[in-house]
Amino acid sequence: MTREESSKVTRRSTRFSSSSVTVENPEPNPSHHPPTVSDLTFGEESITLDALLSNFPGRRSQILDLVRLIGPLDSPALPVIAYGDASTGKTSVVLQVFRHLNRPFVYSSCRTCCTPRILFESILNQLLLHRKCSSNGYASAKRCDKPSDFVNLLREALSNVVETLKSTKLERKSSMGKMVYLVVDHVDLIKDWDKGAMILQFLFGLYSVLKMPQLGIVLISGLSPDVYYSNVGYTDPLPVYFPEYSEEELRQIFLKNQVNKKLYSAFLDVVLRPLCRVTRRVEELSTTFSSLFRKYCEPLDDLAISPNEDLKRRLYSNLKPHITSCLNEIFRVSSRPHDGDTRGERRQKASYSCEKGEQLEMLDFHMSTSAKYLLIAAFLASRNPATLDASMFDSTGGMDNRKRKRKASEKSMEKKEMAEQEAVMKGPGSFPLERLLAIFQCIASVGDSSFGDDAEEEGEEEATGYDKESNNMMSDILLQVSSLCDANFIIKSGSCPLEGSIRYRSMVSEDLSLKVARSLSFPLSKYLYRR
Amino acid sequence: MGKENPAEKALNLIRGRLCDPTFVFRPLSGSSDSNYSKLKFIVSTSITEGCNNSILLLGPRGSGKAAVLDLVVGDLMEEYPDSVTLIRLNGLLHSEDNCAFKEIARQLCMEHHLLFSKMASFDENSQFIIAMLRECGLAHKTIIFVLDEFDMFAQGKQRLLYSLLDAMQSVTSQAVVVGISSRLDADQLLEKRVRSRFSHRKILFLPPSREEIDSLLEHLLSLPADSSFPSGYVSQFNEKIKSITSDTRFKDMLKTFLNANSTVNSFLKFIFRAVSSMNLESGLLSLENFKTALSSMQRQPKLEAVRDCSILELYLLVCMRRLEVKEQNSYNFISVMKEYKTIHDSFQTSDYYAQNVCLRAFEHLREREVICYAENRGQSQAGEYRPMKLLISASELHQGMRSHACCPAILLKLLDH
Numbered sequence: 001m002t003r004e005e006s007s008k009v010t011r012r013s014t015r016f017s018s019s020s021v022t023v024e025n026p027e028p029n030p031s032h033h034p035p036t037v038s039d040l041t042f043g044e045e046s047i048t049l050d051a052l053l054s055n056f057p058g059r060r061s062q063i064l065d066l067v068r069l070i071g072p073l074d075s076p077a078l079p080v081i082a083y084g085d086a087s088t089g090k091t092s093v094v095l096q097v098f099r100h101l102n103r104p105f106v107y108s109s110c111r112t113c114c115t116p117r118i119l120f121e122s123i124l125n126q127l128l129l130h131r132k133c134s135s136n137g138y139a140s141a142k143r144c145d146k147p148s149d150f151v152n153l154l155r156e157a158l159s160n161v162v163e164t165l166k167s168t169k170l171e172r173k174s175s176m177g178k179m180v181y182l183v184v185d186h187v188d189l190i191k192d193w194d195k196g197a198m199i200l201q202f203l204f205g206l207y208s209v210l211k212m213p214q215l216g217i218v219l220i221s222g223l224s225p226d227v228y229y230s231n232v233g234y235t236d237p238l239p240v241y242f243p244e245y246s247e248e249e250l251r252q253i254f255l256k257n258q259v260n261k262k263l264y265s266a267f268l269d270v271v272l273r274p275l276c277r278v279t280r281r282v283e284e285l286s287t288t289f290s291s292l293f294r295k296y297c298e299p300l301d302d303l304a305i306s307p308n309e310d311l312k313r314r315l316y317s318n319l320k321p322h323i324t325s326c327l328n329e330i331f332r333v334s335s336r337p338h339d340g341d342t343r344g345e346r347r348q349k350a351s352y353s354c355e356k357g358e359q360l361e362m363l364d365f366h367m368s369t370s371a372k373y374l375l376i377a378a379f380l381a382s383r384n385p386a387t388l389d390a391s392m393f394d395s396t397g398g399m400d401n402r403k404r405k406r407k408a409s410e411k412s413m414e415k416k417e418m419a420e421q422e423a424v425m426k427g428p429g430s431f432p433l434e435r436l437l438a439i440f441q442c443i444a445s446v447g448d449s450s451f452g453d454d455a456e457e458e459g460e461e462e463a464t465g466y467d468k469e470s471n472n473m474m475s476d477i478l479l480q481v482s483s484l485c486d487a488n489f490i491i492k493s494g495s496c497p498l499e500g501s502i503r504y505r506s507m508v509s510e511d512l513s514l515k516v517a518r519s520l521s522f523p524l525s526k527y528l529y530r531r
Numbered sequence: 532m533g534k535e536n537p538a539e540k541a542l543n544l545i546r547g548r549l550c551d552p553t554f555v556f557r558p559l560s561g562s563s564d565s566n567y568s569k570l571k572f573i574v575s576t577s578i579t580e581g582c583n584n585s586i587l588l589l590g591p592r593g594s595g596k597a598a599v600l601d602l603v604v605g606d607l608m609e610e611y612p613d614s615v616t617l618i619r620l621n622g623l624l625h626s627e628d629n630c631a632f633k634e635i636a637r638q639l640c641m642e643h644h645l646l647f648s649k650m651a652s653f654d655e656n657s658q659f660i661i662a663m664l665r666e667c668g669l670a671h672k673t674i675i676f677v678l679d680e681f682d683m684f685a686q687g688k689q690r691l692l693y694s695l696l697d698a699m700q701s702v703t704s705q706a707v708v709v710g711i712s713s714r715l716d717a718d719q720l721l722e723k724r725v726r727s728r729f730s731h732r733k734i735l736f737l738p739p740s741r742e743e744i745d746s747l748l749e750h751l752l753s754l755p756a757d758s759s760f761p762s763g764y765v766s767q768f769n770e771k772i773k774s775i776t777s778d779t780r781f782k783d784m785l786k787t788f789l790n791a792n793s794t795v796n797s798f799l800k801f802i803f804r805a806v807s808s809m810n811l812e813s814g815l816l817s818l819e820n821f822k823t824a825l826s827s828m829q830r831q832p833k834l835e836a837v838r839d840c841s842i843l844e845l846y847l848l849v850c851m852r853r854l855e856v857k858e859q860n861s862y863n864f865i866s867v868m869k870e871y872k873t874i875h876d877s878f879q880t881s882d883y884y885a886q887n888v889c890l891r892a893f894e895h896l897r898e899r900e901v902i903c904y905a906e907n908r909g910q911s912q913a914g915e916y917r918p919m920k921l922l923i924s925a926s927e928l929h930q931g932m933r934s935h936a937c938c939p940a941i942l943l944k945l946l947d948h
Contacts, residue, residue, distance in 0.1 A: 068807045068808050071542070071807055072543060072811075074543065076546055076550035076551075077546070077550070085839050086898065146630065147623065148624035198623070201623055209623065209624070213550050222898070224836065225830075238803070238804060238828075240827075241830060241835060243839060277841060277843060278884060327884060327888070328884055329888070427863075427915070
């Protein structure tokens, strides 16, 4: 395992370990250890402020701010919102601050609790020290899906917890205080929930609704507080802003937990600056760095070596081509699935882009020839206007259409520009299946002269006849079409209201289809209609 | 626990005061023409004379409407211990009629030690409430209904408001309905049949005056001269507070803050922030505390978002801005990429990345809500082709890029032309 990963694990594991302590305690024999209030604290050794500060380079002012706002033992606190971009350490800092303070808290993330009901029940379960297990059928302690019920139950549960906290304080001198803190993570996700605006308003107003000074609220949000303003308004919590890490802070983060700091620092000298220009997210950088560092170390036998200037230079020249290619490659982490509807599509595209990056030279997509032809046909059908099909694929009259080009006047140039802009906005055009098959037939016959001459005709019956004839090339075109659809090269768009049939759309870029055409030695550019 | 640092104790005391609205609003309610006295007069007459009443408390969020009402209700509960029942509803929670009736029934049952049935239907609950109203009227007990976020109850069919106000038309009942809303036009939202049953009494909550703020500051921050603190510390602390509040720099700060947010609550938050950063070693507040509090309260989220962008993301933003300047009415990722390429072709910048890397940066911008899709329809279309728009203005972009740590000079030039 590479070092960045190990550093990453320590940074990220906080979230997991805390939730495993508070939500479902994975102790082997729960009957021996009935849950107590002290389970609501972080559960591990508390850490000193100095250790906390050194664990998070570049987050000094945020940590101090949080500690001060949460305040000394038993002092009431106003709600706080910690906000900042993704992977700036919001969650880990907040949780580790509670570890440092050793106070009871409840952590629920709106990422895992994806509906109001799950969120409310998860908070209540933790407060009621309820553990889901097989004996209770993995049921929650209380069933609650309305904010109104939640407030009543929460008030009850809180006063219970506060009571027990008071009594435990009497019997043993533990310094847990009598405050309970509620940490809600990923508040920004609520915006996309059904009736999310209402839930958000409720969450922001929870402090004033409850009127319990024993409850401290910390919200964690990926978006700045101003996006939550609605026309009804709310009293906003105290903001604590987590800015993106600077280059120097990133260096410190990546140098943490490294075995050979000198070597890694030399590596960072080379790669950090160019990659920082693209993104400054720790998680994305760390995945890229892990593969790059492996390449960097390839020529070395001894990884414990401390490099001198000469070696550094040689290593750099060795790595240089990889950096440039790396810059133009998409990072291999799947993007944060923020938007539900485009998520699957995007992931597929991302993986497909990776593949493309790797195989630019060979360009063998492990695709049958017929699938390649289908891909080109779909591309043509999306790009060319349907009215021009006849002239394009008619062997006699097709090409000379384009040859008589006139000198364009000023006005027509302008028009052309407008049309071009419009085309960019519209994206690739859609086409019915019949047209795809027809074009496919034409180009397959042009590309491969061994096919029968009769294949130039269009029409569906011909297509089936053609199927029978040329079974050396494919088993079933329609199957190929559907598998191309699954691979997201072609997408199904809405059906045409007049015809009622499903229309398709090609998602392949021009470069890619040109490359595919080249691999088949098919003259694609001859068939492309240029405006 | 016994041996506590006096500074920490003072901090706890002041934080406790700031989080306790009744403490904050107590001194503001002293004078005879304060909202407190008006409200108390209205409610107490309806208790003593056994009549029905309805009032609206209007004012911006955080101006202390609910706190003053709590004060009044608390005092009246002490004065007339057996004849006041308080029912609290919140528009955020109980705007749905069914839910609201259930909650009223629940609170009435709690108050009168009756058994509450969760399974009771809407009709049963409403009949129970009307019966309770009559019973309480006969026993000369007043029910005070507090409807927080009153405007939320005015959505939909307003059945709750109608049945409450209608029941109050009868002679036997004895109830007060107090609505709290931050919408000044809350009574205009009412239906005709509800409005005609409503008394149209309104109490307006205004932001505090300078004198009130000054007295509030002293009330909140000065330590009591009793035995709980070392006496030397108390006088030192109070002396320091006095010197800070009389400082002109502090007055200027307070003025800039109050110009932006003038409600009591935002003022409390400002003080809370300053107090929480108090130095525990010296145990005294300083002007510096207030200065940092002011700067952390006055955030400019859009500028922060621009400052968080990487260079590539800035390029994309500049490209979008340039397309807007060119009066291209709508643009999508593909047209932004075109612009990006022309910039690269004409200036030979070092930051030219492949399309999929740019798409990733584009997604980051969208997650951060610096840009968004211009319209919601066309979701079937792939993200690259959906029209986009910028969510920040040109000046914000400009300012943000100027304060960006490593923004290339060429980008600023490109933004201007």
